[in-house]
Every structure is written in structure tokens, then in C-alpha cells.
Amino acid sequence: MRLREGPFLPLTHRQRPVRYWISNKTPCNLKKNKYLNTFDSMELFPKLQRALNEQGYEQPTPIQAQTIPAAIAGRDVLGCAQTGTGKTAAFALPILDYLGNERPPARPNRPTTLVLAPTRELAIQISESFRVYGKHIRFREALVYGGVRQEGQVRAIRRGVDVLIATPGRLLDLMQQGHIDLGSVEFFVLDEADRMLDMGFLPALEKIISELPSHRQSLFFSATLPPKIRKLASELLFNPISIDVTPKSSSLEGIEQVVKFVQRDKKVTSLQKLLGGESVDRVIVFTRTKHGANGLTRKIEKAGFRAAAIHGNKTQNARQKALEAFRRKKVQVLVATDVAARGIDIAGVTHVVNYDMPVDPESYVHRIGRTGRAGAEGTAVSFCTPDECDELRAIEKLTGKRLTVENPESDFRSSSSSSKTRKTGYRKSFRGNPRARNSNRGRQDRRSSGRGKKTGASNRAGRQKAAAN
Numbered sequence: 001m002r003l004r005e006g007p008f009l010p011l012t013h014r015q016r017p018v019r020y021w022i023s024n025k026t027p028c029n030l031k032k033n034k035y036l037n038t039f040d041s042m043e044l045f046p047k048l049q050r051a052l053n054e055q056g057y058e059q060p061t062p063i064q065a066q067t068i069p070a071a072i073a074g075r076d077v078l079g080c081a082q083t084g085t086g087k088t089a090a091f092a093l094p095i096l097d098y099l100g101n102e103r104p105p106a107r108p109n110r111p112t113t114l115v116l117a118p119t120r121e122l123a124i125q126i127s128e129s130f131r132v133y134g135k136h137i138r139f140r141e142a143l144v145y146g147g148v149r150q151e152g153q154v155r156a157i158r159r160g161v162d163v164l165i166a167t168p169g170r171l172l173d174l175m176q177q178g179h180i181d182l183g184s185v186e187f188f189v190l191d192e193a194d195r196m197l198d199m200g201f202l203p204a205l206e207k208i209i210s211e212l213p214s215h216r217q218s219l220f221f222s223a224t225l226p227p228k229i230r231k232l233a234s235e236l237l238f239n240p241i242s243i244d245v246t247p248k249s250s251s252l253e254g255i256e257q258v259v260k261f262v263q264r265d266k267k268v269t270s271l272q273k274l275l276g277g278e279s280v281d282r283v284i285v286f287t288r289t290k291h292g293a294n295g296l297t298r299k300i301e302k303a304g305f306r307a308a309a310i311h312g313n314k315t316q317n318a319r320q321k322a323l324e325a326f327r328r329k330k331v332q333v334l335v336a337t338d339v340a341a342r343g344i345d346i347a348g349v350t351h352v353v354n355y356d357m358p359v360d361p362e363s364y365v366h367r368i369g370r371t372g373r374a375g376a377e378g379t380a381v382s383f384c385t386p387d388e389c390d391e392l393r394a395i396e397k398l399t400g401k402r403l404t405v406e407n408p409e410s411d412f413r414s415s416s417s418s419s420k421t422r423k424t425g426y427r428k429s430f431r432g433n434p435r436a437r438n439s440n441r442g443r444q445d446r447r448s449s450g451r452g453k454k455t456g457a458s459n460r461a462g463r464q465k466a467a468a469n
């Protein structure tokens, strides 16, 4: 039996997932065998199992094999995993298993499950997953995110929901207006915690968390676990099971990663050449700015390719439309900024192009994880200009892998001018090139934000938050 200590109360019968009480098989299984490698051995609610069969899921992914039994047994979970590892099902299945077995009545304005996601795209995707996995189970869910009118969301919540999927800003808004009461939450899922902090959601998160009852079960997921995230997790979780599915290697496996050295004014032509290549079927192109994404989309379209842009300045409808067109193969190329593309899960993306190198090496891992999903093969091509060599080095350092150079004859790092850049490049590019100035500012932000100063990083976080909400 799981007893909460200190400020926490022991869980009562009614507060615990029913499976824990009607069968203690799962906890025993858990002791004997930490991983349950088939869905059958998890003894999921039959209608849930049926939905998985229909989806063609034969085996749980590693994060699922470890999370689902632990969560069904009532444990808190700290999962180090990113999109693409099957983490949505890892938290959705135990929740649906509970809802299938227990069928608690959905109460107006008082959800029993709260799933927090940093961006609306991810929230929508999570909601779709709940619907797919729970299609044979009676439960109600609602989605709450900013950028759209709130009336429809308020009406849905008033009707009563079991599962509420939300981004923090709008959720807090609706809580403050009295439309949502978190006092009945039994399951709390925090998805992409690191991204939430990057986007400046910590104050909103703290307010939301303070409204949650202490007798709850929490599942916490993050692609990375820097000290700030560990601290948040330790405040949120009670004696959690830690699960690490090593995002770096798992997400990069099966992805061919190449770097192409190009001068800035040759990037568009290089991209067009790439897009016209054989088996270049579905491509996500990453730019650093929203403006850049719009401009590049126009250029690609002019060159005869079907393309759509997705970024934080687009309305929710426009973003959904662009995603749908890409999903249905009506457009071949999706041009995206990092925040907008976060969590996009579209099967069959053959290529990811880093048109602009990412400022954060972590973003590289997230970006290229859009391809090579669910065991498929994918290619990631990074266009690197002389002033982006620092970003390239940071990526290679983080991934522990030297990227294959497509055109070694143009490797700026080995040319004499580049060694000059290497020695003095930081300051030189900082002065000379406004784009490089941004990139350098990104580094400085990270350093100073680590010391807790309010700098451009918090401005960036604010901008990202605005895009998410």
C-alpha cells in the first residue's frame, strides 16, 4: 500500500485506481518483472486492448513497458522520454484503464484527470490519442488552449469531463474565472516539462499545482532532466519510479544525419535541389524565425513545390489546416519554427531539413525526431553556413556523434578562413551579422538564465508562451 508521508494523506480506497484493489497481480508482476513486454501481460481493460489491436500495436514501446504497469499499480512516474517514444500511450493507457474499470461520473467543472502540455499542437495530439485508445470506452474529455474563443471550452467543461487536456495559460485563465476546479483531480500528467520551463510556464505551473489535491497520482515526462526539472519533479512526485528511455540514442536511431555546408545565399537553391530529389516525399523544413518561415514558403512555392508554413503567428485554424494538408499529402513541404513544430506527430516524414541551424542543440534532437518515427527510416539534413559552425559543434557535442559531411570540399571548419572564424568567430560574427548576433544572444541567454537573471531568454520564453497559448 502506498502511503503518502508528511503533508500527504494516505490514499483511501475510493481515491486509488480500482485495479490496485481488485487485483494485486500488477504490483506482484511489477516486483518480479519490472518490464511487461506484451500488452496481454498488462491485463488492460478488454475494450482498451481491443483499441490497441485495431491500431496494430503489437508490443509496448520501452517507455510503455515500464510506465503502464507502474502507473496501474498506483505509482508516481518520472519519465525521461520525448515525443516519438510512445509516451502518450504510456500515460493515456493507465488512465483509460482506470476509467474503463471504474466509470466514475464526470462532474461539471471538476475533471478527474488533468494532462498539461506546453503547446496547443501537442495538446490536440494528446486529445486525439485519448480518443483513439479510448474509442470503445465511455469517457468524456475536453481540450483547453489559448488562441481561440473560450466559450466552447467552458461549455464542454460545464457538461462534465473525465480527462481535461490543457496548456497552462488558458487553464489558469479559466480557473481564475471559476470555470475549472481542480479539487477532484486524481491523475495529473505533466508532459514535456522541460519545454514548459523553457517557455516560461513555471509560475503558471506552480499556481496550477498548488490547486491540485495532495492525494493524487502524478506522471511526469520530460525529454531532459536538468536540475530545475528534477527540483520540480521532486516537489510534485511521491516516491516515483524513474524511467529513462534515453532520448538521444532512441530518437536518433534510424535517422541518417548529414550536414551540408552552404553559403547563406545558396540555401534556397540547395533546398530546391534537395526537394526535387528521389524519395524526398514529405519534408519538414525548420527555420529560426516566423518571418523566415513565411518567406521561405513563398520561395519554395514559386519554385513549384507545394508548401505550407506553421508558426506561432498563424491562427490556430491556419496551423491545423497546414498540418492537415501535410498529413494528407496535399503539401509536400511543411516549413516550421521550433515551437510550432513541437510534438508534431506525422507518420512518413522522409526528411527533416535544418534550413537554419537550431540555436539550442537540444532543439536539433527534437527537430530531427520528426522523421524516423516508429522504426521508419528518415534523413536529417542540416544546412550550415560559416557563421553556424558553433551551432554544429554544439550539436555534435550533445549527440556525441560527428555528422557526415555531404560536401567535405566546402567544410568551412577546415578552411583557413574558418579557422580564423573559429578563433575569433564568436565576437566577429557577433559584430558583423545580425543573424549571428541573435544566435550568440541565444547562448548568452542560456548562460545567464542559468544564473537566474531576467534576460532576453525570458523575453524569448514570453514569445514562445504567446505562441503556445
Ligand code: AMP
Pocket: 056, 057, 058, 059, 060, 061, 064, 082, 083, 084, 085, 086, 087, 088, 089, 345, 373, 374
Ligand atoms: P508518441 O511518442 O506518443 O508521440 O508516439 C509516437 C508514435 O508511435 C505515434 O504515432 C503512436 O501512434 C505510435 N505508437 C505508440 N505506441 C506504439 C506501439 N506500442 N506500437 C506501435 N506504434 C506505437
